[in-house]
Amino acid sequence: MFGIVSDLSRWAIPVVLLMVPLIAIFRKVNVFETFVEGAEAGFETAIKTIPYLVAMLVAISVFRASGALDILVEAFSPVLNLVGVPAEVLPHAVMRPLSGGAALGIATDIVKTHGPDSFIGRLVSTMQGSSDTTFYVLTLYFGSVGISRYRYSVISGLAADFTTLVASVYVCHKVFS
Amino acid sequence: MVNYIWFGMIAIGVLVAAFNGHIEVVTKAALDGAQFAVQTSIDLVAIITFWLGIMKLAEEAGLVRSLAGLVQPLTNFLFPSVPREHPAMGAIIMNLSANILGLGNAATPMGLIAMQELQKLNPDPKTASDAMCTFLALNTSCITLIPTTIIGIRLIYGSANPTEIVGTTIFATAAGMTVAVIADRILRSIYMQRR
Known part of the structure; x- marks a missing residue:
């Protein structure tokens, strides 16, 4: 297959x-x-995304570098623990919709520390493979056609991200433990 | 909503940095973020230009229309507001196929072409249309058959079976996509009543 x-x-x-x-x-x-x-139209299409991406990536970058993201991770921990997400992968789960590079960095670090064939390693691999950088995609796609009102896209995107996370935890428990 | 998220990230970021006594990271982080954004857009020029050329060829040859026709029953259900055999459909299908195959480089330009086509049907060019919301819900939650990057990382760190997470990934993405479609439907009707 x-x-x-x-x-x-x-x-x-x-x-x-x-x-x-x-x-x-x-x-x-x-x-x-x-x-x-x-x-x-290639050049114009790509260049048009600059202001939108700058706006979003500056905000994400400031939020992350200031340490606010770490606080968010701690605030979300009890909720995620309730659905059986191990503490080690929490930062990845919170980071994933915001920053693709940072999430990949966290996943790589976990795979390195715990080993790719440990339960945590397999779980974070599944999480990394199954999710997308929702905020980046929304900003890029809407930005390319000049849309600034996203309506309910953020909610449906995050609902899907959360489902993917829960499903990853569930299926990894079923398959790997 | 995006206004609050954007403002919230900046305001909380600055406040937390000030509170932690390292306010200087804010300036650097802002510049780094801006630089990364411009770099990303510039990097996209080449690949978007290439795929726009190929897509124009596919359109002139009638391929986009036949592709759109092929998956019509499904797209009629998902995108009731887009006319049958509209070029947007072809681009949407190609974007989702590229996503499913893990071809990120091809998926992005196709997605941007789809957005341009959907924008032609949009009555309010500043606000996301129903079809765009559905498309992005599908796009960000799309089923992935091969998560190439993480398989590579597992390989580097000596996994005995780097691809064993393919099955669990397919399961997780299928669940996410199902919820994306349902959430999109529910939210669409809620927002329609509000208008």
């Missing part, structure tokens, strides 16, 4: 890269011109 999926991942982009121009040529599209025409 894993082999097939892994091959699929390796082949997906090369196949797309070959098939799209091939079918386009077959349908009499001017492939080079069309590619350039589409690619024209």
Whole structure:
């Protein structure tokens, strides 16, 4: 199963890269011109995200460096303990939606300290693999089209993150202990 | 809501730093954050430009429309406000497929293209539309078949079986995605009544 999926991942982009121009040529599209025409908007699209990302990443960076995030972790600990999350992985759970780099750093440190094949190591690996940097994604995607009112996206994103966390803990207990 | 979160992070951050007696970290952290943000956006230029070109080709060749048509029953349910065979659908499908396969580099440009297409259908360009909220709920909770980065780290630190977390990851992401879809539906109807 894993082999097939892994091959699929390796082949997906090369196949797309070959098939799209091939079918386009077959349908009499001017492939080079069309590619350039589409690619024209690339710079603008990427640059447009700068103010939004700066706003969000500055706030996250200040929040983290000041030590406020550590306080948040402690405040959340009793709640997360209730659903069976071991204390060692708490910082990762709280950090994950805010900062991808920091969460990966924590996960790496836990894997190194406890060993990749320990229960904690497997759990944090599952948590890292199954979750996304929700705030970063929202900021980037909404920012690229100039949207500043996110409505209920933050709530549904965090609800999903929390579910993923609980599901990771549950399934790791079932499979690994 | 994002206003309060943003203000809260900055205000609490500054206060905590002052209280802990290391107020100087705030200035450095702010600059570091800004620098990282600009770097990220600049890094995106190359990959977005490339995929926008490929997507334009796919669109002209009629591939985006046929892809959108292929998964129509599912997308009709998830995105009732987006017309059938709209180019947004093709981009959404490609973004989610790339996410599922763990191809982060391809997923982001596809996602930004999808947002541009959805923005064309949005009556209020400053406010997120229903379809955008649904798309982002799916995107941030998307099922992952291969978490490539963490498998690499497990390998580095000598795991006997680095890929043994693939199954548990699929389970956890499937649960998260289910809740994302349900939460999105419930919140959408709550917010609709408020308007």
